[in-house]
Amino acid sequence: MLIRGQAVALFLGYQYISVTLSKNKMFIFRRYSSFPKLPKCEFTPEKYQGPSLEKIKSIRKTHINPIITTYYGKPLAIHQGYKQWLFDLEGKRYLDMFGGICTVSVGHSHPRITEAVNEQMKTLVHCSNVYLHPQIHQYSEKLAAKLPNNLKVIYFVNSGSEANDLAILMARCHTKKQEIMSLKNCYHGMTYQTMALTCSGHYRYPVVQNPGFLRTMNPDVYKGLWGGNCCRDSPVQADRSCDCTNECEAGINYLKQFENDITYEAPKTGIAAFFAESIQGVGGTVQFPKNYIKGVKEKVNSMGGLFVADEVQTGFGRTGEHFWGFQSHGIEPDIVTMAKGIGNGFPLAAVATSPEIAQSLTKATHFNTFGGNPVSCVVGSTVLDIIEDENLQENAHNLGSYLLLELKKLKEESLYIGDVRGKGLMIGVEFVSDRVTKEPLSSEKIMKVWEGCLDYGLIVGKGGINGNVFRIKPPMCITKEDADFTVEVLRQTLKTI
Structure with a gap:
């Protein structure tokens, strides 16, 4: 594909690619047929008008307790929440399957x-x-x-x-x-x-x-x-x-x-x-x-x-x-x-x-x-x-059971998953390098999967003494589409290690 001196935005499969092409440069795009797409959300967040991310990081480094570390290589800065959704400073949407460390029970900013x-x-x-x-x-x-x-x-x-x-x-x-x-x-x-x-x-x-x-x-x-x-x-x-x-x-x-x-x-x-x-x-x-x-x-x-x-x-x-x-x-x-x-x-x-x-x-x-x-x-x-x-306990039971069984199917596909466990919407997925010895998956590979999930718009937690267990504990208002998206994102990110 040859495009001269213009910006182009393309949908290839489910993947959205935005890139600026310069004169006489040729770019070849690879098609992804199963790129997970975030479930629909009708809520529109307010435009963020506070300090910049760099300013926030500077203040944190100077004035905030230094033991409070942030998740991810590039810290995630949250501006707004609604039900099972979180929005960063730029308005990007994330499915929160961690519930603020198992804290948000009925949904962010419930009206x-x-x-x-x-x-x-x-x-x-x-x-x-x-x-x-x-x-x-x-x-x-x-x-x-x-x-x-x-x-x-x-x-x-x-x-x-x-x-x-x-x-x-x-x-x-x-x-x-x-x-x-x-x-x-x-x-x-x-x-x-x-x-x-x-x-x-x-x-x-x-x-x-x-x-x-x-x-x-x-x-x-x-x-x-x-x-x-x-x-x-x-x-x-x-x-x-x-x-x-x-x-x-x-x-x-x-x-x-x-x-x-x-x-x-x-x-x-x-x-x-x-x-x-x-x-x-x-x-x-x-x-x-x-x-x-x-x-x-x-x-x-x-x-x-x-x-x-x-x-x-x-x-x-x-x-x-x-x-x-x-x-x-x-x-x-x-x-x-x-x-x-x-x-x-x-x-x-x-x-x-x-x-x-x-x-x-x-x-x-x-x-x-x-x-x-x-x-x-x-x-x-x-x-x-x-x-x-809102029948959230029943939703936790039904969707939790469904999600656990779907994760079990994923375990059968990937040798990196050693165990899937939990009850309701309190779920753990343990990653191993060897199913027989149960040796924990290396931190480098864990981080690659974890960061990959965030790139897709999925937030999950980590736990266990070796940090090799993904903790899935979302607001109890999640839907079947959210559960399916979670499994598919894990499926795709596991393919990268």
Whole structure:
């Protein structure tokens, strides 16, 4: 094709190519027959009029906490969001399949939340809890109705780290024991105390850790010592042989390991609490074998300890079949911590427990300046209404199951995918260089796929101790077209490595 001295823009297949051609230069374009095309979106973002990207980067380098690193080689600067969509400073659209790190539950800038916040801010923005205001009372009653009967007392805080930190204090005060146990590979926050609860070297500073924290083996049925092809509560199972009959043998073996650790690590008087995410999030969407969590809770309770369910990522309908992740394990926790999706990105978190356990914190004054403020309670209440009115839990179940099965098909095409797992719209895809040894795919190849996804307009997260697990945890309002686009983008980017 010979074009002289003019700009040309061509559609070849699905690929849009824009290039300026100079005099007497010949350009040959390659046709792509299956270039993934972003699903339609009727929303038009506002034109960005703020500081330039270079100015933002300069300010960040000078004034922002240096440990806060950005994703991608060229940092993505976001200007606006709408439902499952994000728009950068230039107006380019992206499908957000990470949900602001599993935080945006009902959709970016949901109009009902915007309206509710505006109305509340006209009336009352802040009111300390030493006074009464109706929003905290109405919301706590509505939230408690979503929980098991024994969990009727709600403490409002501002983040998941705060919630878990408070749960540690609550468990120790109630049981009069000190030791807290968690799973290896877990993530429960980054306050000084929850950093000791979290068990991942990525989140461990080289300082003396808080005492009184124990860990036990992570019951990972894909990479751990035990696991089979029917261990997980998921439409997709690990590629491992399984000889189970009536009970999950992997669950039994990991439970024995936990009991062994209790025997050797904990005082004879037992532990104050055991913390567990219902599905590990930051650790790479790790699911536990059947009956493991139930067995742990029974053991801990028998020794006078409490079981704390960390629902920061798995709560509020994300796992689809149930409103709470712990329901999949057939238990009623003693304490539940929640954040992220509770406020659809608004700073809101909570701890729920029984009246009896709540009494343990009356021995001194507990106060949180912003916890349960009128605006946050209105946001939380509106989120609950949206989940119900728009059938988002059902959507998470149906589309999550569909997406998991489509990703399983992709796994059959690509030897680089070692495992697909998850429940509802909490999904992990683990990449390996060898399916037999399960050696993680190199960081160079992971980054090539990850950056390639962004080039197509797809945002996914990364997790796992080696950063080789793609985390797919989108707003629960996504569509089948969004799921298909996600799979096709992964298919195309995997072809580049």
